[in-house]
Amino acid sequence: MRGHAHLISAYVAGSSWLHRTPLLLKFLLLAGTGVVVLALPGLLPRALVLAAVVVIHLAARLPAVRLLQPIRSMWLFLLVVLAYRWWADSAAGAAGVVAGLLACIYAANLLTATTEVQRLLDGLVAAVTPLRRFGADPERFALTIGLMLRSIPFLLGSLHDVRDAARARGLGASPRAVVQPVLIGAVAYARQTGDALAARGLGEKAAD
Amino acid sequence: MIRFRNVQVAGETEAGTRPILTVPDLALSEDRISVIGANGSGKSTLLKLINGLALPDTGTVDVDGLDTTAQGAAVRRRVAFVFTDPLSQLVMPTPLEDVELSLRRQYRNRTERRSAALDLLRDFGLEPLAGQSIYQLSGGERQLAALASVLAVNPSVLVLDEPSTLLDLRNTMLLRRRLASLPQQLITATHDLDLAQDSVRTLVVDNGQVVYDGEPAAAVSFYRELAAHVAGSS
Numbered sequence: 001m002r003g004h005a006h007l008i009s010a011y012v013a014g015s016s017w018l019h020r021t022p023l024l025l026k027f028l029l030l031a032g033t034g035v036v037v038l039a040l041p042g043l044l045p046r047a048l049v050l051a052a053v054v055v056i057h058l059a060a061r062l063p064a065v066r067l068l069q070p071i072r073s074m075w076l077f078l079l080v081v082l083a084y085r086w087w088a089d090s091a092a093g094a095a096g097v098v099a100g101l102l103a104c105i106y107a108a109n110l111l112t113a114t115t116e117v118q119r120l121l122d123g124l125v126a127a128v129t130p131l132r133r134f135g136a137d138p139e140r141f142a143l144t145i146g147l148m149l150r151s152i153p154f155l156l157g158s159l160h161d162v163r164d165a166a167r168a169r170g171l172g173a174s175p176r177a178v179v180q181p182v183l184i185g186a187v188a189y190a191r192q193t194g195d196a197l198a199a200r201g202l203g204e205k206a207a208d
Numbered sequence: 209m210i211r212f213r214n215v216q217v218a219g220e221t222e223a224g225t226r227p228i229l230t231v232p233d234l235a236l237s238e239d240r241i242s243v244i245g246a247n248g249s250g251k252s253t254l255l256k257l258i259n260g261l262a263l264p265d266t267g268t269v270d271v272d273g274l275d276t277t278a279q280g281a282a283v284r285r286r287v288a289f290v291f292t293d294p295l296s297q298l299v300m301p302t303p304l305e306d307v308e309l310s311l312r313r314q315y316r317n318r319t320e321r322r323s324a325a326l327d328l329l330r331d332f333g334l335e336p337l338a339g340q341s342i343y344q345l346s347g348g349e350r351q352l353a354a355l356a357s358v359l360a361v362n363p364s365v366l367v368l369d370e371p372s373t374l375l376d377l378r379n380t381m382l383l384r385r386r387l388a389s390l391p392q393q394l395i396t397a398t399h400d401l402d403l404a405q406d407s408v409r410t411l412v413v414d415n416g417q418v419v420y421d422g423e424p425a426a427a428v429s430f431y432r433e434l435a436a437h438v439a440g441s442s
Contacts, residue, residue, distance in 0.1 A: 010301060013339065117300060118308045122318055139312060146309075150299065196299050198261055199289035200310055200361045204281035 010153065012113045018060035019114045023123040026111045029056075033107035037100040043092040050103040057106060062113055070105045073156055078102075112149065121146050143203050147193060151186075158185045210236040210258055210365070210395075214267035217253055229253045229416045231267075236395065242404040242424065243397040244431050245413035246438070251397040254413060255367045258395065259287035271365065288363035292370040294354035295342065303329060303345070303353040304338035310360035325360070332356045332386065348379025352386065359390070368396040372403055401428050 018026070036049050057067060071078070078098055085094035112120070124142040132138060162181045171177040197203040212234040219228035229250040236258075245251045256262035257269045260280040269276045276283045291297045300306040307325040315321035329335045332352045337345060345353060351371060358366065368387075372380040384403055387394060398404050410427035412420035412434065420430045 117305055118312075118318065118321070121312070143309075143312075147299065150301075192296050193299055195261060196291070196297050198284055199259070199291065199297065200358055201281065201284035201286075201288065201363075202310065202312075202361070204284060 010112070011116050012062055012066075014061065014114070016060045016062075016114065018056065018062075018110065021114070023115060023119060026115060027123070030104075030107045030111050034104055037103055041093075041096060043096040043099065046096045046099040046103060050099045050106070053103050053106040053110065056110060060110070060114060062110075066109065066113065067106065070102065070109070074105075117146055117149070120149075140203060143197075151189065151193070154189055155182070155186055158182055158189075209272060211270050212257070212267070213269075215257065215264045215269060216266045217250075217257070217262060218265045227416055229257075229413075231418060234418065234421075236409075238407075238409045239393045240407040240409070241393075241395045242407040242410045242427075243395065243413060244399070244401065244404050244410060244427065245397075246435065249413045250416040251413050252369050254411075254418075255289070255369050255395065255397050258365070258367050259284050259289050261289060285361070286363055287365040287367060288358040288361060290355060290358055290366065290368040290371050292373050294347075294350035294374075297354035298342045298350065298357065301341055302339050303334055303342065303356065306342070306353065306357045307360050310357050314362075328356050328360055329353075346379070347374050347376070348382055351375060351379065351383060355383075355386065359392075364392060366390065366392045366394050368394065368398075370398055371396065372398060372400045401431075404428060 033049060033053060037046055040046065040049075054067065058064060078101065081101070082094045082098050085097045115123075121142040124145055125138040128136055128138040128141045159178070159182050162178050162185070165181075166174065166177040169177075194203075212231040214233070215229070215231040216227050217229040218225045231254070243251050243254060253262055257264060257276065258271065260276040260283050263277050263280075271283050271287055274283050274286070298306050300309050304322075304325055307328055308321055311321050311324055315324055326335055326338060329338050332355070334349065334353055334356065337349060337353075342350060342353065351374070355371075371387075372383055375383060380400065380403070384406055387396075388406060394407075396403065396407065404410055405424040405428060407424050410420075410422065410424040411418050412427050412431045414434060419434070420427050
């Protein structure tokens, strides 16, 4: 399976200032990006947010090539959004929407590329711990989110593989030839992951 | 002690539902037990019943008095399962993160957790590979990483489903040496008849039934004759 088909980057080992930044601040950066993008429609503010996120990415010495990954994975989706918004609104409005989407994805990348999965899970456990009194199990919650993050690259890689296989048989234009195997693969992956956790007794209720 | 009582597991076939495994009564207490048999004979189902990855349609399986159906979570904390393909077992990108995942409930503190994970990987000779992608490891290294991840949860019983099938001779020998040193009760299904004889008791499973149960060398001879007979009559 293709390992490079990542929308959300895997962790990049390093010791940059962003790697050392507390998790809460990185999360606030991500949330803040989303809030600003939603609150300030229009090309200029969103382009500025996008530029700021790109500068942070480069200043954290993350590989510049990683900025291209979401575009490679999502170019068709971005193109459709751009065309629709251009038709429904204006060229500047369409560019603003795409800039906002990319800014949010790059901000999410900053978090996951500079935070180890275990540290991310620890942060989630700490955030959910106050809900324990309402019956929440922080470890199970964190495990669920962690597995969700792990499954995104798998599913994207699976989509690329299936699309390549369909093209090789001259079925590239058939959505059925792509969607069906990806769905079956996703279900198999979910079952396999469930079995892998059960094999170690992980993900069970703490009190069970 | 693992106990099977009147167990039957049914499976769907083209001809309808039929039993794929029947175990009237079986007690497993020895610390090294192997299970041999042809593909599709029911070995894997027998193993999966022990930690609740499969449940009996009738009868009961219990581990130290805990019923695998009613107390599945408690059973799975005692009984860990090692798959044939380590890539099915490893859910995190690196051996270090995967072992850390297993250690999360035991160590709340990240520094202590990391240190314990590295200690365990060092025991398996995997410390230099701790941060590498699991896809960059050799088959043997992956199997050892999967074993380390499973052992990190401190199980009292380890069930292994054909652990050497994907390994070359050198890695199989490495795995056998590693398994021999473990304090846990080991129940291993295998096609490797040398590995099968690293036990004190061997079950031969054929056509969904335990057809021989005894000393490993005798069980292997029985299995060879059975396989020769089946091959000769087909």
